[in-house]
Amino acid sequence: MGLIRSARPTIVAALAADLKRPLLVVTGPIEQAKALAHSTRDWSVVPGQVVRFPEPLALFYERVPWSDEVVAARLGILSQIHTGSGSPVIVASARALMQRTVPVHQFRSATRDFSTGQTIDLKSTLTRWTGLGYEPVSVVVGQGQFSHRGGILDIFPPAASGPVRFELFGSKIDSLRRFDPATQRSLERVESISVGPAREALPLHGPRFSKLVEAQLENGRPDDERAELENHLRGLEGAAPFPGLEFYLPYFHSETAMLLDYLPADALVILEDEQELADTWAGLEQEALELREAAEKAGMLPAGYPLPYVTWDEWLEQLTDRQVVSLGHGQTDGASALSDCYTPAPHFGGQLKPLLSHMATAQSEGGNVVVVSQQAKRLAELWSAEEEEQQLPPVLDDLSEPSRSRLVLGQGSLAEGWTLRGLDLGEGPATVHLLTDAEIFGWQRPQPRRPIHRRRMAPESYFADLTPGDFVVHIEYGIGIFDGLVTRAPESAEREYLLVQYGGSDRLYVPIHQADRLSRYVGADDSVPHLSRLGSADWQSVKARTKQAVEEVARELLELYAARELAVGHAFGADTEWQAELEAAFPYFETEDQVKAIAEVKADMERPKPMDRLICGDVGYGKTEVALRAAFKAVMDGKQVAVLVPTTVLAQQHFATFGRRLAHFPAELEMLSRFRSRSEQRAILEKLAIGQIDIIIGTHRLLQNDVAFADLGLLIIDEEQRFGVTHKERLKQMRTEVDVLTLTATPIPRTLYMALTGVRDISTIETPPEERLPVSTYVGTYDEQLVRRALLRELERGGQAFYVHNRVRTIETVRRKLERLIPEASIAVGHGQMRENELEKVML
Known part of the structure; x- marks a missing residue:
């Protein structure tokens, strides 16, 4: 078709609505698949119709485990196609399609339906579920798990919307109920459930191929690799799932399948850009060949390892009997004239007059103008001020409602606009001009992710169970080393004791009933503590010094917080309309904890008592967005905001984030760090002192005596524990009458204690954002x-x-080595000895 990229989601959604049959939309790069899926969802008339078939993070020929989320999503889509439910629009990248999967006939034979009143063999059912890749657990909380407790079976199939509980009466299924994995409470009854595979590589085939791993172990492997292979061997022999099982998928099936094999014959295949797809596929095949050669050379591949991916020739052969449409530049027959109808929309870069002129011209020529923006209400205000005589239509919150107006202004989000000529709206050919934030303001808002209801897991214990070798503290005898449980019989009756080793080979036997007098040692750093000696006065001296230091800190804190309690701060007003627009422009859905934390911060700010709140959450959980909204609320009330961060890199990162989010609002933003020259710093400080800067982001430079504010209303501290004693003394002076918001992932014990005891307020963000993967560490x-x-x-x-x-002197040598090792990458070098302007260029 030769369609412009911005029009492709519109056409895909239109085809889905018109054809009402499955569509497979294929892109080249992974990021393009994500973008196209997000944009197509905006145009789809059926909620949940557009899904993305994800790709494994592992490269071909790697033993890296596939993430549970990817496995569940892929199997869910295969199951949906297999059962013929609905007419999905499946968006997949080249990498996702290349990955071979379980054959259709084996998927079909592995899927079994269960219904109320059915008789089952419990032992064979449990064995079968393990062989299908389900993980046996004590409590089912995630997809691909099952549990057995007496006459209760719980299972969470990847294709199901939630887990299901089997209540058995003997060998008969008495009832089937859905249940909440967070509370484990049963919900509504269901008549039947379909249980299909939980892995694409079915563990039931494992025992036949365990000898391959035995052969590798016999050849001798490094210790770390040997431990991994031994774990694989146990899993294969036991026909049970294990991390890295998918590596053996090509062995398990004499004939593997691809996603296209699951689709019905009438499914339409849409190539987003055929040439881009061919180039991406070729690049991935070449990369796979190199990886295989390196793996074989290192002895990491079992003998005769089958091809784990679909080749380009195999893909083209599969397309011969399919209906295929190419949206971009390709060689598909029957090219459409649509490429002549759609043209890119003009860009205005935030300039209102050219925008209004374009819209007026478009309407005078009989065209229809549709404006979809996250800033629709603000745009209407600016428009009314500029064009007082023109009557504007109301801003629509629901864009699905039809409108006969030649001008439509809607609140919403679309990736890009276009101009469509020759559209018949019932009154002859017409032109439609679609404008979005990308064209109007010059920025492209990422498409929102779908909201999901995450399970709220019980918080983990602060301390795991003690193991021999751990440092412990006895309240009376001091620091020692836990040496395990021992049994002694001092008075003829055997009893269990906790054995603690002290300095000088001293030993202490702590009775089990006095275990509460022991606690895990928690030091300020990773240094090894000095062991106490039994019978000496060392520990009592340490406790005395600690008590004195605690009393001094307590006195300081008492004075500080008494002053804050008596101080009358600024009570900020309610949210403005611009505040609502800023929050609506947030590119993701807020998590439950984020929403709660934002509400608590706003409530604190609207009280006359100065706020002192700690926001505690892991990295990437959305603390910065909470701080940004608080900062904007302060600016809307005419107050200045200081954002204090411990490092130059973090200052630059926050400066970029705040700048991007506040770009289209009247908030003056600046940064004070070593990336600014002395003359620039002087100019910034002058503007700050007279109130020309609303938000200042800086490192410890903000704490120096020459920094003065015209009207500071909010202090945001990121990672307070990383500032030194001198810095904290200055912070104490700053925070008596201004609102203070502290962000941290790892609060120091004193800060956490003050929050838990109510001296400081605390908000915790425990819910991870959608699609956030856990951090994996390999050594x-x-x-x-x-x-x-x-x-x-x-x-x-x-x-x-x-x-x-770890060496500046040899860092360029490492750079050259990396350039030879991975020529596909663009490599830059940054280190602390570089000039500020050079380091800034690297970072930006």
């Missing part, structure tokens, strides 16, 4: 091919990577 000997695979995996998903080296 091993240096291996260039391992480094290459790790970096390639990150590049494939469109991400960035840091390679940390």
